[in-house]
Amino acid sequence: MMQQEPLVRLLGVTKKISSKVLVDNVTFDIPPGQIFGFLGPNGAGKTTTIRMMVGLMSITEGDIVIGGYSIRSHYEQAAALIGAIVENPEMYKYLSGYNNLKHFARMMPGISEERIREVVELVGLEHRIHDKVQTYSLGMRQRLGVAQALLHRPKLLILDEPTNGLDPQGIRELRDYLRRLTREEGTTVFVSSHLLSEMELMCDRVGIIRHGRLIDIRQLRSADGQRTAEETAFTVHDASAAAALLQSFGAKTEGNRVIVRGNPETVADINALLVEAGIRVFAIQPVTESLEDQFLEMTGGDRHVE
Template identity: 65%
Template sequence: MLVETEPVARLQGVTKKMGSKTLVGDLTLDIPSGQIFGFLGPNGAGKTTTIRMMVGLISISRGDILICGRSIKDHFEEAVAHIGAIVENPEMYKYLTGYQNLRQYARMVQGVNKQRIDEVVELVGLGQRIHDKVKTYSLGMRQRLGVAQALLHRPKLLILDEPTNGLDPQGIRELRDYLRRLCLEEGTTVFVSSHLLSEMELMCDSVAIIQNGRLVDVKQLKAVGNMDVPIGETLFEVDNAEVALERIGRGALKNGGVVVEASRAEIAELNAIMVKSGVKVYSIKSLARSLEDQFLEITGGEGIE
C-alpha cells in the first residue's frame, strides 16, 4: 500500500491551559496517513489531554487541530466525521450481544448498513462470538468490539488512548495484528498512546515523544514504503572506510568503519556495492538501540504512564 503524503491530522501550536497551569504547550505535530503512529510521554506529559482536544472532549486554549484539512475549532462536525476513537475504556451495553451493540451505534451514524457491520466484525476477528452477550466477553474481546464500533463509519483516523491497558500478552498481540490489518486493508491511520514501550516498538511505524506538554522528538521506527522493516544504524567493518563511504555515498566514519542508517534490504544492497567496489567487508553489526533506551535518554529517565 502506498503511503499518502498529506498528513491525516495536523496539530498547529496546540496549547491547553487550566488556570495558570499549561498542560500542553505549543504542540505542533503532523500525523502521517496510512501509519500506526505512537504517542509516548512520562506521567503527566499531556498525552490524554492532547487526545481529548483532538476528539473535541475539551476545548483548545490556543492553536488548532486539522483533521483531513478541517478545523476542530471552526468546522467541528466535519472534522470529527473523519475520526473514530476510544478514549480510556470502550463503553458497551453488557446485557446486549456484541452485534446488538454495533447495530445500536449504527443507528446514530449515516451510511452504516448490515454489510458494513459484518465487515468490521470480520476485520477484528469476532465472528465466532459476536452474537454472545458482552458480559461474557474478555477484556481483549471488549477492546476489539470497541475498535469495531469506532470503525463502522470508515474513519480516516482511529485514535486509541492506552488500548492495551489490562490486556494479557495474547490480547496485546491480537490487537497489534488487527491494527496492522486496518492500515493495510482499510487504509486507516491509527494514532495510539501506550505505556508499553516494547509493544509500541513492535506496533508503530513512527512515534512522537512529549514531555511536560511539549514535543521533544519524533522517531521513525520502520522504513518508509515498507513499514514492516525496521530501520536503524548499522556498522560495516571494512578494510578501507574512506573508500567505502565514497562508494556508497552516505553514512559516516566511526570506529574504523562506516555507520549507515538503513533498513534490512538496504544493508544487503550496500554490502553488495562495497564488495563490487573492491572493499573487503569483515563484519556487519546492528547498532540499533531499543525504543525504551531512546525514550529514557530523551526524557532523562522519567517514568511513563
C-alpha cells in the same frame, strides 16, 4: 517516496488549564495509511492530546486539522472521519453488545444492519453479541470498543492505550488487525502507549512526548514496511582514517568502529569508498538500539509523573 497530503495535522497545539500547561505547542503531521505511535510516560499529555483531537476538550492555542477540516471550526466534518476509543472502552453495561453498536450506529449516517454484523464478525464477537456487556471480559469489551470505532469506516482510528488489559494473544491479534486495516482500507491509525516494546512492533513512526512537549519523532519503518536501520557500524582496521574519509557523512568513531547514519544505499556507497581508499572492512552491522534505550535516554530515565 511520494509526498502525500497529511491526514492529520497538529499545529502548535497547546492546552492550558488555569495556569498549568498540559500540552505545550505540539506540532506534527501524520500521512495517510500510517500507524503512528504516541509514546510517553504516564501524565505526559497523551490522553489530553487525544481528547483535543476528538473534541472532548477545547484547544487553548493552535489547531488540529483532520482530512482538511479544522476540529475548531468544522467539528462535525472532522469528527465524521474519526473513530476512537478514549482510555477504556466504557460501554452501556445494561445493554447488549449489539444494542451498544446500534446506539452508536444511529448517531452516524449510513450505517446498515449489514455493516454492524460485519464489524461484529471482524472483531470475532458474533457468539456473544446479544449478551449484556456486563457479562463481557475486559478483552471482549476492548473488541467491542474497536467495533464501535470502526462502524462508519473512519479514515482515522484513534486508540488510547489499546493494549491495556489485553493478554499477549489479544495484543498480537490487535497488531495484525491494525496492519490489515492500514493495508486493505488505507486507514490511518493513531495509538498512544507507554509500552515501548509494544510500539516498536506496531508502529511505522513514533512521536515521543514528555511534560506536554513533543521531544522527538522517529521513523521505525520505511514505506514498504521494512524496519529502518538508522545507524550502521563499519568495523575497520584504521578507524581514524575511515572517519576522516567519511567526514561528509557525519561519521563518528567508537573504538575500531565507524558509525554512520544512512539508508542501505548510503551504506553500500560508503563501503565502496572505504574499499577504494584501501581501508579493510571487517564487518558492516546495523546498530540496533532499541526504542526503549532511546526513550530512556531522551526522557532522562525519568518515568515518574511529576
